[in-house]
Amino acid sequence: xxxxxxxxxxxxxxxxxxxxxxxxxxxxxxxxxxxxxxxxxxxxxxxxxxxxxxxxxxxxxxxxxxxxxxxxxxxxxxxxxxxxxxxxxxxxxxxxxxxxxxxxxxxxxxxxxxxxxxxxxxxxxxxxxxxxxxxxxxxxxxxxxxxxxxxxxxxxxxxxxxxxxxxxxxxxxxxxxxxxxxxxxxxxxxxxxxxxxxxxxxxxxxxxxxxxxxxxxxxxxxxxxxxxxxxxxxxxxxxxxxxxxxxxxxxxxxxxxxxxxxxxxxxxxxxxxxxxxxxxxxxxxxxxxxxxxxxxxxxxxxxxxxxxxxxxxxxxxxxxxxxxxxxxxxxxxxxxxxxxxxxxxxxxxxxxxxxxxxxxxxxxxxxxxxxxxxxxxxxxxxxxxxxxxxxxx
Numbered sequence: 001x002x003x004x005x006x007x008x009x010x011x012x013x014x015x016x017x018x019x020x021x022x023x024x025x026x027x028x029x030x031x032x033x034x035x036x037x038x039x040x041x042x043x044x045x046x047x048x049x050x051x052x053x054x055x056x057x058x059x060x061x062x063x064x065x066x067x068x069x070x071x072x073x074x075x076x077x078x079x080x081x082x083x084x085x086x087x088x089x090x091x092x093x094x095x096x097x098x099x100x101x102x103x104x105x106x107x108x109x110x111x112x113x114x115x116x117x118x119x120x121x122x123x124x125x126x127x128x129x130x131x132x133x134x135x136x137x138x139x140x141x142x143x144x145x146x147x148x149x150x151x152x153x154x155x156x157x158x159x160x161x162x163x164x165x166x167x168x169x170x171x172x173x174x175x176x177x178x179x180x181x182x183x184x185x186x187x188x189x190x191x192x193x194x195x196x197x198x199x200x201x202x203x204x205x206x207x208x209x210x211x212x213x214x215x216x217x218x219x220x221x222x223x224x225x226x227x228x229x230x231x232x233x234x235x236x237x238x239x240x241x242x243x244x245x246x247x248x249x250x251x252x253x254x255x256x257x258x259x260x261x262x263x264x265x266x267x268x269x270x271x272x273x274x275x276x277x278x279x280x281x282x283x284x285x286x287x288x289x290x291x292x293x294x295x296x297x298x299x300x301x302x303x304x305x306x307x308x309x310x311x312x313x314x315x316x317x318x319x320x321x322x323x324x325x326x327x328x329x330x331x332x333x334x335x336x337x338x339x340x341x342x343x344x345x346x347x348x349x350x351x352x353x354x355x356x357x358x359x360x361x362x363x364x365x366x367x368x369x370x371x372x373x374x375x376x377x378x379x380x381x382x383x384x385x386x387x388x389x390x391x392x393x
Contacts (some may be wrong), residue, residue, distance in 0.1 A: 048263035094133035146207035183355035208236035228291035231299035235262035287318035312370035
């Protein structure tokens, strides 16, 4: 029998371990054990919740645990507000319960419950006369249509996570999200038709402005002459860069059906004379040459390690000596944004059946193996939205 606190060592044949190596707890482990025993003790919980000073911390932790318990309810309150277009309804002026219920086609009592729940989440506010107006979170969502698009889109993810244990036990099973991102499981994504790429391309385009602003404010593109955006979708980032930096020549590479959509968007933004679009697979086709900077905006984490490494090698081959690669995406292990990289995107990409969030150190190692040097992080205002990594050939 294995003693508690010992690690059994077995040989390759699977035979019972010949000996045991005692596990020596570090100071950090011993402190962790003491802390957890205290927090799990009902007497300590009662003491902490009634003692000034400690009480504030205890109440904060209790709220955090309750938020974990109630997170799905919060997400559904938000989804209902988005689907009923309540934020736009309240954009110009506060309205009464009766007016909102009538316009949303809801009975009074369910409408009241939804609105009061929205007030508790700062999606709405309630005035002294009983009318409801926009809260700070609601106003922020109204100002950024990409957030509402992602709220709607998350319904697909939640359907895949309806039974999280079953989801974790069957990592190769097809999911609704893997069907949505058609290229993720396609043997030849370059042959996908427009109807297969239309939905996700529109979603990425809607959610791009916030990310584009972060990138363009953080990185000095004025030092470059030609930008190639790889996996550029409908061209929203390319257009934003071109509008801000009018000297830049512009190129974009994506799947043929996606590149055709980008070409129309680029022309609609008056940039057709400065921009070229190229269709193909960035795994099997040569990337266009001539750019001195390549951007990967929320692309690398979509792909498993082998394909991601292949993509980086292809980009390195397309750049001249001294060329730059700029990677923009949420990173794992980012201080202050752990929930985005290590929780949300970890499960999102697992449901997509392709890719994983990576840390700065992991991506740096991948870049160096692909021939890049001088790898460094570029600070952004809101790492929760995106982090930046730049590397040089």
